[in-house]
């Protein structure tokens with residue numbers, strides 16, 4: 001049994017895809033936004049990664065999302081409604 005270059009490359013790409021789509025969205029830097037649907041007035045949380053998609057770069061904080069309750073698409077300002085930062089820069093407090 002020998003591993004040729006192509007199958008090694010395939011394994012490396014497969015691990016890379018798993019890391020990119022499963023590990024990073026869960027444990028990587030991401031924001032959570034608390035959004036209120038304009039149609040049914042229900043509140044739901046939305047997890048998003050800054051700059052992950054082309055549309056997020058084009059429209060900045062605006063995202064077109066489907067409400068999980070009434071399934072109606074509408075625009076949300078995820079930048080203004082975010083509740084958690086990816087990494088808080090904690091300044092070390094020096095006691096005098």
Ligand SMILES: [Zn+2]
Pocket residue numbers: 037038039040041042067068069070071072
């Ligand atoms: Zn709704």
